[in-house]
Amino acid sequence: MLALFLLLAALAAVAPGYAPPPPPVPKVTVRDAAGHTVVRQEDDNDLRLYRRIIARVRAGENYYHAAVSEQRSNNYPVIPGFTVRLPTMAVLAATLGDPAMIGLGLVLLAAMLIALWRRVNGEAGGAERMPMAVSLALVGLASGLNSRFDVLHEIWAAKLIVLSVALHRPREGRWGWSWLAAAAGLAVRELVLPYVLLMGAIALWRRRMAEAGAWLLLVVLFAGALALHLHFAAAQVQPGDPVSPSWLVLKGVSGWLYKINNSTLLYLLPVWLSGPILVAALLGWAGWRTPLGTLGFLLSAGYAVMFMIAGRDNNFYWGLLVSPMLLMGAAFLPIALPSLWRAAGLGGPGRLAIRA
Numbered sequence: 001m002l003a004l005f006l007l008l009a010a011l012a013a014v015a016p017g018y019a020p021p022p023p024p025v026p027k028v029t030v031r032d033a034a035g036h037t038v039v040r041q042e043d044d045n046d047l048r049l050y051r052r053i054i055a056r057v058r059a060g061e062n063y064y065h066a067a068v069s070e071q072r073s074n075n076y077p078v079i080p081g082f083t084v085r086l087p088t089m090a091v092l093a094a095t096l097g098d099p100a101m102i103g104l105g106l107v108l109l110a111a112m113l114i115a116l117w118r119r120v121n122g123e124a125g126g127a128e129r130m131p132m133a134v135s136l137a138l139v140g141l142a143s144g145l146n147s148r149f150d151v152l153h154e155i156w157a158a159k160l161i162v163l164s165v166a167l168h169r170p171r172e173g174r175w176g177w178s179w180l181a182a183a184a185g186l187a188v189r190e191l192v193l194p195y196v197l198l199m200g201a202i203a204l205w206r207r208r209m210a211e212a213g214a215w216l217l218l219v220v221l222f223a224g225a226l227a228l229h230l231h232f233a234a235a236q237v238q239p240g241d242p243v244s245p246s247w248l249v250l251k252g253v254s255g256w257l258y259k260i261n262n263s264t265l266l267y268l269l270p271v272w273l274s275g276p277i278l279v280a281a282l283l284g285w286a287g288w289r290t291p292l293g294t295l296g297f298l299l300s301a302g303y304a305v306m307f308m309i310a311g312r313d314n315n316f317y318w319g320l321l322v323s324p325m326l327l328m329g330a331a332f333l334p335i336a337l338p339s340l341w342r343a344a345g346l347g348g349p350g351r352l353a354i355r356a
Contacts, residue, residue, distance in 0.1 A: 046317075049074055050090070050151035058094035063087040068236035077244035081233035088187045089153050102147045108159050109144065113137075115166035122169075123290040125335055133331035136281075137162060140324035142265050153189045154263075154320040160185035161195050162324050165299070168199070170291045175203075175211045179218065186222045191321055193222065194302055202295065247310045256307040259319030260326065278326065285329035287336020300326040 049070055056066035067085065068078050077083045093101050113134060120126040120133050138145075141162075144155040164181035168174075182199065185192040200215030249255065257275050261267050266274040282304070285297035303322040311318050 045074070047148070047151055049076065050085075054090050054093045054151065057090050063090055064232045064236050066090075068233065068241075072238070072241055075242060077242040078233070078237055079241055079243040081230035082190070083244045084229075084233040085153055086187065086190065086229055089151070089156065093151065098147075098150075101150050105144070105147070105150055105156070105159075108156070108163070109141075112159050112163040112166065115163055119166040119168075119292060123288075123292045125288070125332075126290070126292070129331045129335070133328045136327040136331055137324040140264055140327035141320075143263065143320060152317065152320070154191075154317050157185045157189040157192050158320050158322070158324055160188065161192060161299075161321065164195070164199075165292075165295060165325065168295070170206070170208075173208070173211075175208075175214070179214055183218055183221075186218070187225075189321070190222075190226060191318060193219070194306060195299060196222075198295075198298055198302055202298070245312065247312065247315070249312055250309060251311070252308050255309075255311060256304045258313065259307045259311060259316045260323055261319075262316040263319035264323045264327070277330065280333060281326050281329035283329070284332035284336050288329075288332040293332065296325055296329055300329060 052070050053063070053067050056070070057063050064084070064087070067087075067090070070076075071078050071084065096104065116134055116137060117130060120130045126133075141155070141158060143149050143152070144159065149155055160181050164178045164185065167181055168178035178199075182192065182196050186196060196215060196218055200212055200219065203209075203212035203215060251258070253275075257271065257278060260278055261269075261271060261274050266277070269277075282297065282300055285293055285300055287293070288296070300322060303326075307318065
């Protein structure tokens with residue numbers, strides 16, 4: 001089965017429905033404040049849209065009016081309401097300003113790395129793999145290191161997911177800070193919801209009823225907030241407004257790999273190589289028999305399934321949500337491979353397993 005999955009990953013580039021990588025963002029020649037000629041990379045359409053919305057909110061305009069009118073004038077769909085981003089990032093950026101948002105992003109990145117360092121180090125066998133694991137998480141989040149992308153919601157959501165995972169301490173019964181980080185992630189992007197549902201399911205499976213109830217409460221609170229968001233967005237819709245095509249496209253393995261490849265540095269590699277790398281990273285999580293290994297595998301595999309089912313080609317940036325966690329798994333391949341070898345009956349007794 002593993003060999004088949006590796007083969008499918010290697011052949012993804014020639015599979016039906018695999019789109020070519022998105023074109024590079026063009027560079028333009030402009031003059032700076034001193035009149036000097038400089039070459040600057042332009043924002044792509046999505047980044048320009050988010051910046052225009054932020055500018056209008058900063059000028060005092062209602063977020064929903066600004067967002068829907070900008071999307072309409074730039075031929076972005078406004079129906080259904082899910083096409084309109086949650087207002088959190090726009091309102092925060094409009095209130096704090098660009099320098100403060102850059103600083104906030106750096107603080108969040110530092111908190112994520114410190115918490116991740118401690119969490120991996122606290123797991124069995126984690127100390128040896130910790131430097132590589134944290135480095136690979138950074139590779140998966142490379143776009144987040146460029147302030148040009150600070151308006152991209154998925155980057156903030158990805159940092160908050162990793163922070164939530166890192167702050168979760170199941171053996172010690174500590175989950176409050178993890179819950180708060182996940183709540184912040186949900187406030188930024190509704191696609192964090194599968195992670196929250198997974199955390200609740202794991203808590204319920206392990207019979208930690210108070211924690212399971214807290215995750216359920218978060219889902220209920222978010223459902224109420226999302227209903228309000230959809231109501232306010234729908235109130236701005238006008239007859240003839242553009243409607244979004246369906247997100248259910250059933251792209252299979254190609255859809256998963258396309259999103260991860262084109263939202264990370266893996267786009268520099270041919271798909272026949274990057275595909276098996278991602279499968280190997282998933283295997284690394286599966287072979288690390290710790291609570292964090294279990295969570296890393298289920299989280300990475302769950303989003304993989306979601307990306308196989310949903311998300312058009314122009315939604316490739318969804319891959320940012322899980323790319324830091326997924327790529328981390330490659331650090332644990334030295335732990336997983338001996339178990340796989342034994343599972344194949346080539347190295348004596350033993351089997352590949354995940355210890356919850």
